[in-house]
Amino acid sequence: MLVLTRKINEKIVISTDIVVTVLSIDRDQVKLGIEAPKDISVHREEVFEEIVRSNREAILDAGKRGEILSKYLRIHRHKGN
Amino acid sequence: MSEGFVDINSLEVSEKDIINIKGGLIGMPELKRFILMEFDEDSPLHWLQSLDDSRIGFVVSDPSLFSDNYTVTLDKRVQEVLEIGKDDDLVVMVVVTVKGEAQEITGNLLGPIVVNAKKRIGCQVVLEDSEYSTEVPLKKMVDTSEKAQKTMVEIMV
Numbered sequence: 371m372l373v374l375t376r377k378i379n380e381k382i383v384i385s386t387d388i389v390v391t392v393l394s395i396d397r398d399q400v401k402l403g404i405e406a407p408k409d410i411s412v413h414r415e416e417v418f419e420e421i422v423r424s425n426r427e428a429i430l431d432a433g434k435r436g437e438i439l440s441k442y443l444r445i446h447r448h449k450g451n
Numbered sequence: 452m453s454e455g456f457v458d459i460n461s462l463e464v465s466e467k468d469i470i471n472i473k474g475g476l477i478g479m480p481e482l483k484r485f486i487l488m489e490f491d492e493d494s495p496l497h498w499l500q501s502l503d504d505s506r507i508g509f510v511v512s513d514p515s516l517f518s519d520n521y522t523v524t525l526d527k528r529v530q531e532v533l534e535i536g537k538d539d540d541l542v543v544m545v546v547v548t549v550k551g552e553a554q555e556i557t558g559n560l561l562g563p564i565v566v567n568a569k570k571r572i573g574c575q576v577v578l579e580d581s582e583y584s585t586e587v588p589l590k591k592m593v594d595t596s597e598k599a600q601k602t603m604v605e606i607m608v
Contacts (some may be wrong), residue, residue: 399560408531411474413577421562421577426583428509428548428559445468446487446497 457498459505463487469502470566472573473532482507485573496547499564510547514602515574517545517558517587522603523565523576530606532574533567540568543602548586557586565604 373381382390388410391403404412413421475482484502493515502509514521523543525533535541543565545553545558560583564572 408528411477411528411577413477414579417561417577417579418477420585421559421575424548424559424562425476425478425546425575427550428546429507444489445462445464445480446489 457488457500457505459500459502464502470571470573470599471497472575474574475489477575477577487511497544499544499546500594502604505512508516509548511564512547512558514543514545514558514560514563518583518590520601520603521560522579522581522584522605523563523578524605524607525565525576525604526607529565529574529576531563533572534570535567535606536569541604542566542568543604556589558589559585560565561585 375395376382378392378395380392384390387407389405391405393401393403395401406412464486470485470487471600472483472485474480482501482503486502488498488500488508490496490498495513499511514523521543525535533539533541536572541578543563546558546560546561548557549555550557561581562574562575562577562585564573585601
């Protein structure tokens with residue numbers, strides 16, 4: 371792991387277009403500002419992991435029923451089209 | 452046909468049926484192209500079927516099955532990803548999990564899928580600062596006549 375020491379308002383540049391700024395430090399909390407291109411999504415790790423877990427669970431679980439359900443399914447056409 | 456599941460090759464899918472989930476589902480970036488399928492006209496549940504992997508599909512629903520006055524806030528990045536224009540309709544879908552013997556149904560209100568229906572672009576959004584969870588139980592009473600169930604989409608400016 372690369373370890374860098376930064377002060378408030380100092381930045382880290384990742385690749386050419388991701389910039390992380392240390393905005394404030396309060397005891398054990400650090401506030402970071404992240405600028406990144408729109409195709410890069412940035413999430414708190416625990417929130418990200420929770421959604422990945424939930425997505426997997428929904429898919430795994432649905433897979434068991436997919437075959438049974440499939441005969442009742444038809445393509446939904448958007449009314450506006 | 453691959454084992455079980457929806458036989459995507461037999462479906463007559465036209466380009467405008469496809470929903471392009473930008474960046475894929477969270478944690479599954481390879482799953483980008485989906486079609487929305489319905490069980491029956493009035494069902495609040497739909498099936499989101501991957502066109503990239505026929506084995507992958509899951510149940511989605513209107514958020515009102517899980518929460519009244521559900522509010523989804525879209526930040527600038529997501530607005531750009533969804534290419535939201537003035538006359539575009541946004542559709543909010545909740546990923547549904549049906550668990551265990553008891554068939555307990557929960558909805559992921561923390562990470563809804565928002566779709567620009569006109570442009571067929573979708574994105575799984577993380578409501579970072581919300582109180583919503585990934586496992587919200589089904590509401591006891593589903594009263595579809597109740598107007599208070601409306602889902603709100605807020606555009607952050």
